[in-house]
Amino acid sequence: MKVMKAARWHAAKDIRVEDTPIPSPNDNQVKIAVKFTGICGSDLHEYTHGPQLIPVDKPYSLNGHQGTTTLGHEFSGVVEEVGKNVKNIKKGDRVTVEPIFRNPESPFVTTGEYNLSEPLGFVGLTSNGGFAKYVVVEDYMVHKIPDKMTFEQGAIVEPAAVAAYAIHQSGMKMGDTILITGAGPIGLLTVQVAVAMGASQIFVTDISENRLKKAKEVGATHTFDARDKDIPKNIKELTGCGVDVFIDAAGVQASFDTGINSLRNGGTAVLVALFAKEVVHDALNHTLRELTIKGTAAYRNIFPQTIALINSGRLPVEKLITSVISLDEIVEKGFEALTKDPSEVKILVDISR
Numbered sequence: 001m002k003v004m005k006a007a008r009w010h011a012a013k014d015i016r017v018e019d020t021p022i023p024s025p026n027d028n029q030v031k032i033a034v035k036f037t038g039i040c041g042s043d044l045h046e047y048t049h050g051p052q053l054i055p056v057d058k059p060y061s062l063n064g065h066q067g068t069t070t071l072g073h074e075f076s077g078v079v080e081e082v083g084k085n086v087k088n089i090k091k092g093d094r095v096t097v098e099p100i101f102r103n104p105e106s107p108f109v110t111t112g113e114y115n116l117s118e119p120l121g122f123v124g125l126t127s128n129g130g131f132a133k134y135v136v137v138e139d140y141m142v143h144k145i146p147d148k149m150t151f152e153q154g155a156i157v158e159p160a161a162v163a164a165y166a167i168h169q170s171g172m173k174m175g176d177t178i179l180i181t182g183a184g185p186i187g188l189l190t191v192q193v194a195v196a197m198g199a200s201q202i203f204v205t206d207i208s209e210n211r212l213k214k215a216k217e218v219g220a221t222h223t224f225d226a227r228d229k230d231i232p233k234n235i236k237e238l239t240g241c242g243v244d245v246f247i248d249a250a251g252v253q254a255s256f257d258t259g260i261n262s263l264r265n266g267g268t269a270v271l272v273a274l275f276a277k278e279v280v281h282d283a284l285n286h287t288l289r290e291l292t293i294k295g296t297a298a299y300r301n302i303f304p305q306t307i308a309l310i311n312s313g314r315l316p317v318e319k320l321i322t323s324v325i326s327l328d329e330i331v332e333k334g335f336e337a338l339t340k341d342p343s344e345v346k347i348l349v350d351i352s353r
């Protein structure tokens with residue numbers, strides 16, 4: 001049996017770099033030799049208090065995957081082998097992966113809203129992922145990347161697509177003002193997309209000074225300590241009547257309240273963060289101020305635009321990379337570093353290192 005090294009989740013606080021069989025593709029799958037894989041907030045949740053999305057009690061119905069899982073859903077690589085039904089992808093293609101599973105029976109796949117298909121699942125959570133030398137994915141997940149795009153950039157397409165989709169769903173227009181709560185990777189990528197889309201003022205809140213500094217570096221016009229109670233008042237003074245768009249990339253009661261209170265009447269809120277707890281919400285205020293509050297589940301139909309924007313140089317996602325580590329270092333310099341060190345933003349694992 002041929003084996004490869006992979007970072008595998010066994011339980012919370014138990015990720016092991018160990019040998020695992022090299023996977024081979026079925027007729028509709030693609031095998032990729034992985035170059036770079038990013039550590040995502042959702043990987044971190046699995047590490048600190050998982051399982052959250054990893055199917056432990058019963059198998060994921062679309063592929064039968066269950067239990068111990070190779071993490072990693074933000075990656076780039078080179079196609080190694082394709083199944084016999086795969087038409088548009090060939091060996092040697094440079095690619096990135098849109099890791100959402102689509103249930104072929106779902107009515108939402110027919111309508112093109114494939115991210116709403118159930119049961120929700122991702123490569124690297126409900127199948128083995130990219131913290132390994134090789135990964136096998138469904139053919140519909142694979143996107144080619146341009147020759148001049150680096151594999152490091154290719155590994156950040158996935159989180160950038162989350163940000164691009166959030167801005168797209170917000171209906172933000174050129175010259176609009178925007179508040180982004182939370183300056184983690186998704187919040188910072190949202191700042192970059194807002195800059196590329198022509199926002200006039202970009203407000204960012206976080207509790208980490210380091211992250212607010214990073215937000216300024218990538219294009220925020222104003223930053224606030226998230227604990228400051230006067231944020232809505234300050235934003236109203238700076239904008240006249242409040243921001244046109246609020247993106248919640250923090251996902252707690254305080255960020256939600258700050259955002260709703262900072263919106264202009266008629267404004268739009270987009271909830272991107274995965275809220276860990278329920279929030280209390282004033283529905284009458286919502287009605288009387290004609291607010292729109294939307295949720296976004298990852299992304300759909302936006303990878304090609306995100307890839308093009310990164311390739312154009314107008315979405316410099318590589319600025320968010322704070323460390324590049326080897327697979328062997330993933331627990332200490334990856335997961336542990338992200339839980340302890342607020343100056344870390346995006347950590348990439350160089351699989352060939």
Ligand SMILES: [Zn+2]
Binds near residue numbers: 040041042074159
């Ligand atoms: Zn992610």
